[in-house]
Amino acid sequence: MKEDQPICYSCLNENCFIKRHLHLEKMKQYVVKKESFVCKKSNQFITEGDSIQGLYFICSGKVKTIKTGINGREQIVRLTKNGDTIGFRGFGTSKKYLISASALEDTVLCNFSNATMFEILHNVPEFTYALMLFYADELNKSENNIRKIAHMNVRERVIDLLLYIHRKFGQINDLIDIELSRKEIADFAGTTEEQAIRVISNLKKEMLIKTVGKKIGILNMSELRSEIMEHKYF
Numbered sequence: 001m002k003e004d005q006p007i008c009y010s011c012l013n014e015n016c017f018i019k020r021h022l023h024l025e026k027m028k029q030y031v032v033k034k035e036s037f038v039c040k041k042s043n044q045f046i047t048e049g050d051s052i053q054g055l056y057f058i059c060s061g062k063v064k065t066i067k068t069g070i071n072g073r074e075q076i077v078r079l080t081k082n083g084d085t086i087g088f089r090g091f092g093t094s095k096k097y098l099i100s101a102s103a104l105e106d107t108v109l110c111n112f113s114n115a116t117m118f119e120i121l122h123n124v125p126e127f128t129y130a131l132m133l134f135y136a137d138e139l140n141k142s143e144n145n146i147r148k149i150a151h152m153n154v155r156e157r158v159i160d161l162l163l164y165i166h167r168k169f170g171q172i173n174d175l176i177d178i179e180l181s182r183k184e185i186a187d188f189a190g191t192t193e194e195q196a197i198r199v200i201s202n203l204k205k206e207m208l209i210k211t212v213g214k215k216i217g218i219l220n221m222s223e224l225r226s227e228i229m230e231h232k233y234f
Helices: 025-031 114-123 125-150 154-169 182-189 193-205 221-227
Strands: 035-039 044-046 055-060 063-068 074-080 100-103 107-112 209-212 215-218
Touching (some): 025 114, 074 154, 074 182, 154 182, 154 215, 182 193
Antiparallel strands (some): 035 107, 055 107, 209 215
């Protein structure tokens, strides 16, 4: 469903690549080419293997990106929020999306087509340089995450996830500001739903976290950090 396009110049997402480069005169001609739409909660807007249709930028909302693994098992590889970029893996080197993406809540997305993105990359060097640094940072994070997970047990992986979403989304009224099902937690932590439920139950008994429905709140940050400090969660 198409909606009135959010006005980039009044957008509050200062970390958005587009917003950060609006001071450049050249960007004016590209902003008007973007399309914006609402993706309802649980709906998928990128399907792994489909032809790349440019890059998506989150205006408001939350999104999970998913990679299909062995035996068709889904692995959540990234959680994103306002201002974040979606669909960049494979962009420019592949003709197909390497991930799927769906909304965790009603989300407003801005899409810049392949043609528009390539025009920006060819004509706005400041944007191109920033995107290169972004790719380098994402690669470094991925490599560190692979190494970290290889040495973590299930409990440590769940704790690492909880600390990650706390840093990413913050905590409001003692609850992390994102709803994730136990299956989604398991998919991100690389474990089974049963094991994820068991770890969360144990953490509750130990008064390290609390739960209200799907939401989780961290009660003892220092203790959780100390459990995985050797893996350098930060």
